[in-house]
Amino acid sequence: MNTELTAEKTTQLKGQLTPSKIMQVGMGFWASKALLSAVHFELFTLLGPGPLSAHDIQEKLSSKASIRHIYDWLDTLVSLGFLERKGLLDQAVYSNAEDTDFFLDMKKPGYMGGILEMANNRLYKHWMNLDEALLTGQQQNESKDDPHGNMDFFSKLYQDPGKLQEFMNAMSGIQTGNFIALSNKFNFDNYSSLLDVGGADGWLSIQVCLHHTDIQCTTFDLPPIEPLAKKKIESYGLKDRIQFMPGDFFKDELPKADIIVMGNILHGMNEEGKLQLLDKVFKTLPDGGVFMTVENIIDNERRQNTFGLLMSLNMLIENGDAFDYTLDDFKNWTSRAGFKRVELLPLSGPTSAAIAYK
Numbered sequence: 001m002n003t004e005l006t007a008e009k010t011t012q013l014k015g016q017l018t019p020s021k022i023m024q025v026g027m028g029f030w031a032s033k034a035l036l037s038a039v040h041f042e043l044f045t046l047l048g049p050g051p052l053s054a055h056d057i058q059e060k061l062s063s064k065a066s067i068r069h070i071y072d073w074l075d076t077l078v079s080l081g082f083l084e085r086k087g088l089l090d091q092a093v094y095s096n097a098e099d100t101d102f103f104l105d106m107k108k109p110g111y112m113g114g115i116l117e118m119a120n121n122r123l124y125k126h127w128m129n130l131d132e133a134l135l136t137g138q139q140q141n142e143s144k145d146d147p148h149g150n151m152d153f154f155s156k157l158y159q160d161p162g163k164l165q166e167f168m169n170a171m172s173g174i175q176t177g178n179f180i181a182l183s184n185k186f187n188f189d190n191y192s193s194l195l196d197v198g199g200a201d202g203w204l205s206i207q208v209c210l211h212h213t214d215i216q217c218t219t220f221d222l223p224p225i226e227p228l229a230k231k232k233i234e235s236y237g238l239k240d241r242i243q244f245m246p247g248d249f250f251k252d253e254l255p256k257a258d259i260i261v262m263g264n265i266l267h268g269m270n271e272e273g274k275l276q277l278l279d280k281v282f283k284t285l286p287d288g289g290v291f292m293t294v295e296n297i298i299d300n301e302r303r304q305n306t307f308g309l310l311m312s313l314n315m316l317i318e319n320g321d322a323f324d325y326t327l328d329d330f331k332n333w334t335s336r337a338g339f340k341r342v343e344l345l346p347l348s349g350p351t352s353a354a355i356a357y358k
C-alpha cells in the first residue's frame with residue numbers, strides 16, 4: 001500500500017490540526033505573569049474580607065494604570081477562574097474563587113503563595129536566560145557570575161534577610177501538601193527519631209510531629225536559618241520535640257536518626273554530590289533505617305511528570321549541573337551506596353517520596 005501522503009491528504013490532515021496547544025503553552029507566560037502580579041500585589045488577601053470593585057482595587061494599589069487595564073487584568077483572572085465577578089466593568093464587584101481564597105489569602109492558614117512570590121521576584125527573570133543555560137550549562141541566578149553548583153548559591157542568597165525569608169516561605173509553600181501527605185501516608189510508628197537534612201525552617205518536622213506524638217525530630221540546615229526555624233518551631237509549641245542543628249551537610253557529620261529525609265536536596269546536586277550525600281546518609285543510618293527524598297520524582301519513561309522535568313531545568317538555572325531524577329536513577333544510586341530496596345510513595349500532585357531501606 002502506498003503510505004505516502006498525497007497533497008490532498010496533507011491538506012485534510014492540516015485541517016484537523018490546530019495551533020491552540022502551541023499558543024497556550026508558548027504564550028503561557030502572559031497568564032502566568034497575570035497571576036504572579038496578583039500574588040505580588042496581595043490581591044487575594046485584599047479580597048479576603050469581601051468583594052471589591054475595580055476602582056476600589058485600583059485605589060488600594062495606588063495604581064496609575066487606566067481603569068480599562070485594571071478591568072482587563074481582573075477579567076483575565078476571572079476568565080482563568082482565579083476570581084469571581086458579579087456585574088460588568090464599573091458595575092462589577094470581584095471576589096476570590098474558592099481555591100485562591102484558601103491558598104492565596106495571606107491571612108488564612110492555607111496560604112501557599114510563597115513559591116509564587118519567589119517565582120515572581122526571582123525565577124521569572126532567571127528563566128529569561130534558559131536559552132543561555134541550555135547552551136552553556138551554566139547557572140543563571142544571583143550567583144551567575146560566580147558559579148560553584150551543588151547549592152552553593154545559598155551563601156549569597158542568604159546575605160539578604162528578605163531573600164532568606166522569601167526562600168523559606170517558598171519552600172513551605174511548595175511542600176506543605178507533600179509534607180502533610182507524607183505524615184499521613186508513611187507509617188512512622190516503628191521509628192522514634194527523624195532527621196531532616198536541609199530541613200529549612202523545620203516545616204517537615206513540624207508536620208510529622210503534629211501527626212505523630214512519639215517521634216523526635218532534628219532539622220539540620222545552614223546557620224543563617226536557625227533563628228527563623230526556632231521561631232517557627234516554637235510557634236507550634238514543638239520546641240521539646242524538634243531540635244534545630246546548624247551545619248553543612250557536605251562538611252559536617254550528620255546526627256544519628258532512624259529516618260533521614262531530604263526534601264528537594266538531592267535534585268540540587270550533580271551526580272557526584274548526590275552520591276557523596278547518599279554515602280554519608282547510609283553510614284549515618286542504623287540497620288533497618290530509612291532514607292527518603294521528597295521531590296518531583298520523574299516517571300521512569302520520562303513522559304508524564306512535566307513539572308518534574310521542568311523542575312530539573314530549574315535546577316540548571318539555579319545550580320548549573322544539578323538535575324531531578326527518576327525512581328530508577330534513585331534505585332541505582334541508593335543500591336551503590338548499599339541500600340537494600342526502594343519504593344515510591346506518591347504524595348501531592350507531581351511530588352513523591354522515594355524511599356530506600358538499609
Ligand SMILES: Nc1ncnc2c1ncn2[C@@H]1O[C@H](CSCC[C@H]([NH3+])C(=O)O)[C@@H](O)[C@H]1O
Nearest residue numbers: 151171175198199200221222248249263264
Ligand atoms: N551545604 C548545606 N548544608 C546544609 N543545608 C544546606 C546546604 N546547602 C543548602 N542547604 C539547605 O537546603 C535547603 C534546600 S531547599 C529545600 C528545603 C526543604 N527541605 C524542603 O523540602 O522544602 C535550604 O533550606 C538550604 O538552606
